[in-house]
Amino acid sequence: MNLLPYNPDDTDEIQQLFTRVFSDSEGETEGQVIGNLVYNLMSGTKTQDLYGFVAIENEIxxxxxxxxxLTFKSKDNAFLLSPVAIDTSHQGKGIGxxxxxxxINHLKEKGVELIFTxxxxxxxxxxxxxxxxxxxxKAPHALTHPEGWLGQSLVDDEIKPITGTSYCVNAFNKSEYW
Ligand SMILES: CC(C)(COP(=O)(O)OP(=O)(O)OC[C@H]1O[C@@H](n2cnc3c(N)ncnc32)[C@H](O)[C@@H]1OP(=O)(O)O)[C@@H](O)C(=O)NCCC(=O)NCCS
Known part of the structure; x- marks a missing residue:
């Protein structure tokens, strides 16, 4: 298995992976929703703003x-991890x-300080x-499950408070995702 940055030429294959995996785990409707979200993320986010990675086995x-x-008025060195999917038949083997x-290590090398999910x-x-x-x-939208709002600092032991709201990229600007 190889881990590497994603290639925009693989947009269709990646969208299909997310659609398939989330259809298996959450049902077909959710599969379509997440497949579309990932497509919008890849096609509607500036290249320099988006970090994507893939796990490849036998060229698949x-x-x-x-x-x-994830931007704040006072800070612009934070990222949102979302979404992630491992092919259903390869889950539970540590690949995720x-x-x-x-x-995360790639982002750390780029100087990113905070990651949220x-x-x-x-x-x-x-x-x-x-x-x-x-x-x-603060999360960028009202949270249905505040117990799922998670973060880690890549530079400190803990996350220090940041005042004001946060802003996500356009692809995540739908209240149903939150
Ligand atoms: C969640 C996901 C990315 C994890 O990847 P993975 O390769 O299966 O996970 P790993 O093998 O690295 O880790 C497995 C561990 O995580 C736990 N785990 C796996 N999926 C989990 C889930 N959905 N919820 C809670 N725990 C989970 C397992 O219990 C296991 O714990 P253990 O090692 O103590 O037994 C993958 O299962 C997946 O794509 N699921 C469907 C889509 C999804 O839910 N994506 C995440 C939300 S964006």
């Missing part, structure tokens, strides 16, 4: 992850954690994330 993409900017750690704390705690209060960092 079996995993993918994206990081896009390897791909996330690979992506919105998901299952049981899984993301395995790759360095912990719960953050919205009093510390």
């Amino acid at each position: 993409i079996i995993g993918s992850i994206f990081f896009s900017p 954690q390897k791909l996330i750690n690979y992506g 919105y998901g299952d704390p049981m899984f993301y705690s395995k790759v360095g994330f912990s719960l953050i209060s919205e009093k510390t960092i």
